[in-house]
Amino acid sequence: MSQLHGIGPLRASQLLSKIGTIEEIFSLKLQEIYLQTGIAKSILKNLNREIALKNAEQQFIFNEKHKICTHFFLDKDYPIRLKQCTDLPIILYSKGNMNLNNKKIVSVVGTRNQTEYGHRILKELIHSFSDQEILVVSGLAYGVDITAHRLCVENKIQTLAVLGHGLDRIYPSKHKNTAIEMMNHGGLLTEFGIGTKPDRENFPMRNRIVAGMADATIVIESKAKGGSIITAELANDYSRDVFAFPGDIDRPYSEGCNQLLRNQKAHLITNGNDYLKFMNWDEQKNNSKQKILFEDYSEEEKMVLKILQQESEIHMDVISMKTQISASKMNVLMFNLEMKNAVVQLSGKRYRLSN
Numbered sequence: 217m218s219q220l221h222g223i224g225p226l227r228a229s230q231l232l233s234k235i236g237t238i239e240e241i242f243s244l245k246l247q248e249i250y251l252q253t254g255i256a257k258s259i260l261k262n263l264n265r266e267i268a269l270k271n272a273e274q275q276f277i278f279n280e281k282h283k284i285c286t287h288f289f290l291d292k293d294y295p296i297r298l299k300q301c302t303d304l305p306i307i308l309y310s311k312g313n314m315n316l317n318n319k320k321i322v323s324v325v326g327t328r329n330q331t332e333y334g335h336r337i338l339k340e341l342i343h344s345f346s347d348q349e350i351l352v353v354s355g356l357a358y359g360v361d362i363t364a365h366r367l368c369v370e371n372k373i374q375t376l377a378v379l380g381h382g383l384d385r386i387y388p389s390k391h392k393n394t395a396i397e398m399m400n401h402g403g404l405l406t407e408f409g410i411g412t413k414p415d416r417e418n419f420p421m422r423n424r425i426v427a428g429m430a431d432a433t434i435v436i437e438s439k440a441k442g443g444s445i446i447t448a449e450l451a452n453d454y455s456r457d458v459f460a461f462p463g464d465i466d467r468p469y470s471e472g473c474n475q476l477l478r479n480q481k482a483h484l485i486t487n488g489n490d491y492l493k494f495m496n497w498d499e500q501k502n503n504s505k506q507k508i509l510f511e512d513y514s515e516e517e518k519m520v521l522k523i524l525q526q527e528s529e530i531h532m533d534v535i536s537m538k539t540q541i542s543a544s545k546m547n548v549l550m551f552n553l554e555m556k557n558a559v560v561q562l563s564g565k566r567y568r569l570s571n
Contacts, residue, residue, distance in 0.1 A: 219267070225304050225305075226302070227255065231255070246261065282311065285310045293317070298429045303424060304428070309383055310405045312398060313403060314374055314376050316376075320349060320528065321431050322345075323426045323433040323447065323451070324434050325447050326359060326361070326438055327360060327437045328360075330359040330437060331467070333470075337487075344488025345368075351374045351402070353377075353378060353430050355419075355422060355426055356387075364436075373401070375402040376405055377395065377398065377404050378426050380414050380421070380422040384410040423450060431456065436473075437461070437470060440471045441472070445472050448460070455565055457494070457495070457563055459482055460485070461473055462484055483563075496562070517553060519539045520549060524567065532547075532567060550567060
């Protein structure tokens, strides 16, 4: 289905809600699909169903041979954070050993022309993640990306590279050994099928996954414009927290971070502990969960509190999805729980239990 021309997640959901099964999307006559869905005939004529099936078969054979996992946007193992994004990929391909729904996920991005200053703060940041059960996401590019991945491998921290091409290649090729080393405790992720080259237009698409599948994005160093700033802007659009390290005003690769901070599009941090404390991730693996006397709460409030007991912090939309409580009603519930001093609201509609 992901191979069909002109079909994104919204139209895919429309097709499935009206027709019922993916098989029928390929077997029904276009006129019948039009009558059932109302999708314009011009769009349906350009679906290229036969080509999509051939491409899918090639991808399937490749996946079987190379032990690649497929994640359809309606599957349970699809990244739950990406499901909150309207432009989520219909399908993802992964290789390695990682949890795409890890409790703590952070994206680390920055310039391809990393300085010694950037390397030093990145080394301290990644080291602070040790023993925190954090998944670090980046893009396998030169500079900050590859340094973050390598430091994670050294510190035995789970790390994931989101690619702008298919899994039949590694770009840059110089990073192939690092990609292989990541497989035991992390791996590779892409929305692009085999045969997709690392073309320039693919990387902004890649960046939305980097921003969308994490709880927060940290910018290490960046010029005023570039992929890191695009990722930070996307993270803000997705109501994710963004963090940046300040830099010398004379450094060109600090300009982007300073700009994010000046425009209040990022929180200022100077070390890893700043980040962990802000995210409430600095607890000792959350060994001591707050005990709550449930007698004072409604049944729906109890549902919310039980979810929060299992998470260090969580987005309100995720709570709404897990409890099947509407967003409007959830707003009222969370407000009432705040008034009872049971929960604390963080930035970006995220909540945690009160201390």
